[in-house]
Amino acid sequence: MPSIPSYFSVQFLAILLPVTVTTYAFLPQKPRRIVLLLASYAFFWAVSGKLLVYLLLSTLSIHHFGLWLADNQNRCDQALEQAQKENRKGIKVLYQRQQRGIIAFAVILHIGVLAVLKYSAFFATNLNVGFNLLKLPATVAIPSFVLPIGISFYTMQALSYVLDVYHRKISADRNLFRLALYMSFFPQIMEGPICRYTETAEQLWSVPPIEYRNLTFGLQRILFGILKKMVVADRLNLLISNVFNSYQDYDGFVIAVAAVCYTIQLYMDFSGTMDVALGIGQIFGVSLTENFQRPFFSKTIPEFWKRWHITLGAWFRDYIFYPISLSKPMKYLSSKARKRLGHNFGALPASAIALFYVWLCNGLWHGAGWHFIFFGMYHFALILSGNIAEPFAANIAHKLHISREHPLYHGFQIVRTAALVCIGEMFFRANGLRTGLAMLKKIFTDFTFNTIVEKTFFSFGADLYDYIIVAIVLAVVFFIELCQEKGVSIRERISTKPVAKRFAVYYALIMAIVIFGAYGDNYVPVDPIYASF
Amino acid sequence: MKIKRTLRGVAFIAGLMILLAVSSYLLVPRNNTAAAGMEATSANGILGEKENSIDILVLGDSESYFSISPLQLWKEKGYTAYVCGTAGQHLTYSNTMLHRAFQKQKPKIVILETLAIYRKMSLSNVGLAEIARYFPVFQYHNRWKSYDLKGFKNGVKYNWAEDYKGYFYSDQVTPAQNLEYMTPTEESAKIAKTNRYFIQKIKDFCDENGAELILLSTPSTQNWNYKSHNGIAILASELSCEYIDLNLMNDTVGINWSLDTRDSGDHLNYSGANKVTHYLAEYLSGRGILSDHRGDKNYAHWDECLEKLNAKAKGTSN
Amino acid sequence: MERLIKILKDIEPEINYANCKDLIDGHHLDSLSIIALVGELEEEFDITIPTVEITPDNFNSPESLWAMVTRLIEEE
Numbered sequence: 001m002p003s004i005p006s007y008f009s010v011q012f013l014a015i016l017l018p019v020t021v022t023t024y025a026f027l028p029q030k031p032r033r034i035v036l037l038l039a040s041y042a043f044f045w046a047v048s049g050k051l052l053v054y055l056l057l058s059t060l061s062i063h064h065f066g067l068w069l070a071d072n073q074n075r076c077d078q079a080l081e082q083a084q085k086e087n088r089k090g091i092k093v094l095y096q097r098q099q100r101g102i103i104a105f106a107v108i109l110h111i112g113v114l115a116v117l118k119y120s121a122f123f124a125t126n127l128n129v130g131f132n133l134l135k136l137p138a139t140v141a142i143p144s145f146v147l148p149i150g151i152s153f154y155t156m157q158a159l160s161y162v163l164d165v166y167h168r169k170i171s172a173d174r175n176l177f178r179l180a181l182y183m184s185f186f187p188q189i190m191e192g193p194i195c196r197y198t199e200t201a202e203q204l205w206s207v208p209p210i211e212y213r214n215l216t217f218g219l220q221r222i223l224f225g226i227l228k229k230m231v232v233a234d235r236l237n238l239l240i241s242n243v244f245n246s247y248q249d250y251d252g253f254v255i256a257v258a259a260v261c262y263t264i265q266l267y268m269d270f271s272g273t274m275d276v277a278l279g280i281g282q283i284f285g286v287s288l289t290e291n292f293q294r295p296f297f298s299k300t301i302p303e304f305w306k307r308w309h310i311t312l313g314a315w316f317r318d319y320i321f322y323p324i325s326l327s328k329p330m331k332y333l334s335s336k337a338r339k340r341l342g343h344n345f346g347a348l349p350a351s352a353i354a355l356f357y358v359w360l361c362n363g364l365w366h367g368a369g370w371h372f373i374f375f376g377m378y379h380f381a382l383i384l385s386g387n388i389a390e391p392f393a394a395n396i397a398h399k400l401h402i403s404r405e406h407p408l409y410h411g412f413q414i415v416r417t418a419a420l421v422c423i424g425e426m427f428f429r430a431n432g433l434r435t436g437l438a439m440l441k442k443i444f445t446d447f448t449f450n451t452i453v454e455k456t457f458f459s460f461g462a463d464l465y466d467y468i469i470v471a472i473v474l475a476v477v478f479f480i481e482l483c484q485e486k487g488v489s490i491r492e493r494i495s496t497k498p499v500a501k502r503f504a505v506y507y508a509l510i511m512a513i514v515i516f517g518a519y520g521d522n523y524v525p526v527d528p529i530y531a532s533f
Numbered sequence: 534m535k536i537k538r539t540l541r542g543v544a545f546i547a548g549l550m551i552l553l554a555v556s557s558y559l560l561v562p563r564n565n566t567a568a569a570g571m572e573a574t575s576a577n578g579i580l581g582e583k584e585n586s587i588d589i590l591v592l593g594d595s596e597s598y599f600s601i602s603p604l605q606l607w608k609e610k611g612y613t614a615y616v617c618g619t620a621g622q623h624l625t626y627s628n629t630m631l632h633r634a635f636q637k638q639k640p641k642i643v644i645l646e647t648l649a650i651y652r653k654m655s656l657s658n659v660g661l662a663e664i665a666r667y668f669p670v671f672q673y674h675n676r677w678k679s680y681d682l683k684g685f686k687n688g689v690k691y692n693w694a695e696d697y698k699g700y701f702y703s704d705q706v707t708p709a710q711n712l713e714y715m716t717p718t719e720e721s722a723k724i725a726k727t728n729r730y731f732i733q734k735i736k737d738f739c740d741e742n743g744a745e746l747i748l749l750s751t752p753s754t755q756n757w758n759y760k761s762h763n764g765i766a767i768l769a770s771e772l773s774c775e776y777i778d779l780n781l782m783n784d785t786v787g788i789n790w791s792l793d794t795r796d797s798g799d800h801l802n803y804s805g806a807n808k809v810t811h812y813l814a815e816y817l818s819g820r821g822i823l824s825d826h827r828g829d830k831n832y833a834h835w836d837e838c839l840e841k842l843n844a845k846a847k848g849t850s851n
Numbered sequence: 852m853e854r855l856i857k858i859l860k861d862i863e864p865e866i867n868y869a870n871c872k873d874l875i876d877g878h879h880l881d882s883l884s885i886i887a888l889v890g891e892l893e894e895e896f897d898i899t900i901p902t903v904e905i906t907p908d909n910f911n912s913p914e915s916l917w918a919m920v921t922r923l924i925e926e927e
Contacts, residue, residue: 009656009657009660010656010657010660010661010664011656011657011660014660014664015660167901167902167903168903169903212538302881302882303878306878317882318902318905321882322882322902322905323902325882325886326886326889326900326902326905331889331890331893334886334887334890335890335894338887338890338891346887346890347883347884347886347887347890348883350886351882351883351886387883463678465677465678499541503545503548506545507548507549507552510549510552511552511556514553514556514670514671514674515556515560515670515674515677516674516677517674519661520661520671520672520674520675
């Protein structure tokens with residue numbers, strides 16, 4: 001069991017969740033909102049204690065900024081109505097300037113808090129390195145802050161809310177409690193999904209009664225998520241932490257396997273947590289935004305990012321990519337480029353610049369470290385080179401008479417994409433950029449199969465049975481995802497079966513978790529991975 | 534419709550309970566040996582002791598099993614003690630061991646070594662330990678890997694007994710340095726709420742089963758100080774139970790910190806344990822609750838065990 | 852509308868636009884094509900498309916795109 005209370009801890013699954021669901025079920029509509037809000041703050045308190053203040057301040061802040069923007073917009077509209085036609089442009093510019101000031105203030109404030117808490121240590125460390133290189137006799141103290149849980153996630157929600165108000169996509173919410181619930185809903189506070197105000201605020205506020213179908217569907221999804229996380233992700237941890245912590249002792253084959261296992265662990269951990277989050281949401285009749293859409297069926301890296309941590313990608317797309325690539329200077333650049341480079345590449349320079357910022361932010365969002373920045377740049381390079389090479393690839397395929405719609409070609413694409421992702425995740429997990437590079441070098445220069453003979457894989461406190469159970473659960477997950485790819489809803493299917501069979505499904509899931517879960521004396525508890533970003 | 538669904542829910546939970554019980558029965562170790570999958574075998578050796586043969590039950594962490602030697606107690610006064618101490622014991626496990634021991638035994642005295650009272654417990658572990666008391670599958674689930682169908686047919690039988698009755702023999706000597714570790718202070722160490730809850734449960738269980746709970750702080754220069762002492766003294770008066778702090782009575786106990794510790798004052802060695810046990814023997818005989826079993830045929834194997842320990846101490850064994 | 856289809860054909864020739872309703876949701880148009888499309892539309896119809904208009908609702912079908920374009924022309 002993880003050392004910090006998470007969605008997989010006994011106290012959450014056996015106490016907080018059942019208590020919240022039952023009190024919610026027996027109360028009329030209005031108090032239900034209070035139950036959800038209290039449960040959310042209780043959960044936050046259990047994980048981060050007094051740091052709850054940060055969340056409360058953020059909530060108050062966006063409430064205030066939203067109203068401020070709305071008030072300014074109203075005054076602008078009134079002024080425009082009363083003004084003469086020729087004055088309108090001036091008024092528009094005036095108010096736009098005020099609007100920009102307010103939104104800049106809001107954005108800088110929220111990003112500033114996040115930056116100070118999350119990046120100041122990284123910044124100070126690198127500053128000291130710089131001083132050292134320049135032989136300056138100066139050092140700055142390296143600050144250390146304890147991050148409130150989920151700050152990277154709720155800050156994104158806060159920013160999208162104020163930005164949407166600014167763009168007049170939504171009108172500012174006067175109800176502080178509705179905003180508070182939008183910001184803090186407990187299943188998503190720790191690892192997302194990062195939802196927009198339009199997606200969840202009203203849903204959460206409507207607090208419908210618990211329905212049998214939602215309850216059962218939600219429970220099944222929660223159990224499935226726990227299965228992924230506790231049987232697979234936690235079990236692989238011994239191998240992964242051993243190899244990543246002392247990669248020097250292992251050859252390239254072991255490192256490659258560990259990189260693949262880490263990607264599997266990350267996927268099982270994160271998507272399992274999302275299954276729990278969305279399952280809980282469903283019990284309360286809320287459909288949170290999906291964060292995964294079977295990413296390992298992707299044929300290209302851009303497609304992968306549309307199916308992996310979807311809400312983060314969408315956030316960067318809407319609030320960084322388009323605003324930059326469609327800003328005035330970029331539009332000018334695009335129209336120039338189009339004339340010179342033609343349709344295929346016209347938008348490329350502008351989108352490359354925008355993409356660069358997206359991936360820089362994406363890397364940094366995951367944490368302060370050069371290997372995270374490298375991770376971002378790696379995917380930036382992959383996507384950009386993919387865009388540039390695409391017309392040529394199409395051309396070559398045409399000339400060689402390779403059908404790009406052939407299943408075999410698709411299979412090749414899927415494997416290639418997965419391999420590229422695994423390499424990226426290896427850097428993501430490595431203890432620093434230099435380690436990541438050294439590991440990559442070992443994969444290509446020190447690749448032998450000696451370890452199979454030497455039984456290295458059984459030296460991590462994991463035996464053959466551990467690997468067998470991992471393989472079985474992965475096969476089940478693969479089968480289920482394959483069905484979903486084909487548009488079959490497993491849970492719909494189950495709901496048409498007789499009671500005995502339905503019970504059997506729950507019993508099988510629960511007993512598989514109880515017996516095969518990697519918890520207890522022989523397993524080191526694994527903290528939820530994404531909660532630390 | 535509503536009634537039907539409620540009934541269905543009840544049936545579901547009942548079915549789940551049955552499944553957990555069955556799987557618990559299937560996965561519980563068939564014997565209390567390490568080979569059968571039992572954890573902390575020296576402590577769980579008590580399960581193999583003859584019914585109603587133990588007078589004194591000792592709970593606690595490594596301090597308890599390095600400091601108290603039941604066979605020395607046997608030699609001096611003929612009392613039978615068993616140390617159910619485990620490394621880094623949490624009070625949840627003390628509680629579990631207490632319940633396990635009382636299944637077959639009816640000790641009159643329960644001694645809890647006090648260092649365990651301060652050991653922090655995560656809520657998760659507490660929850661798991663409590664569930665595991667009712668459904669052992671939560672503790673022994675990993676045994677599916679070494680599942681043995683033959684053993685299953687034989688049922689659950691705990692018959693393995695440990696020679697030293699839970700005591701850990703050590704003849705190492707590493708002198709302690711910080712001899713002034715008991716400087717008086719008014720401060721008292723805090724006992725966490727969860728720990729307080731479990732100590733109360735242990736006390737209540739002892740009361741209900743007619744056993745007296747004694748809190749005992751064994752000598753340790755590294756793990757004990759006056760602040761810890763004050764915390765337990767307050768606790769003892771709240772629980773109204775006996776508290777003995779040997780760290781404050783070294784004039785009587787006579788620990789020589791350059792000879793009697795195995796690891797610089799962290800734990801005691803054989804000669805240190807004998808001194809502590811000697812003090813305990815005198816204290817318990819002064820209380821006059823227990824009777825001397827020496828010479829009783831039913832307890833003959835205690836003499837055999839004593840001989841083994843003596844042999845080991847003389848270095849003639851192995 | 853025909854001008855719009857022609858622009859779309861220029862950018863992504865392989866798609867059958869006649870009854871396509873999931874240009875975005877079906878991953879037919881990637882972000883690169885969307886930027887190109889926005890640029891072309893702005894030039895062709897002399898409008899400005901603010902970023903808030905770039906939503907799946909507006910971009911999923913040629914019809915919805917056309918609706919957006921005509922709306923923006925009126926607002927100019």
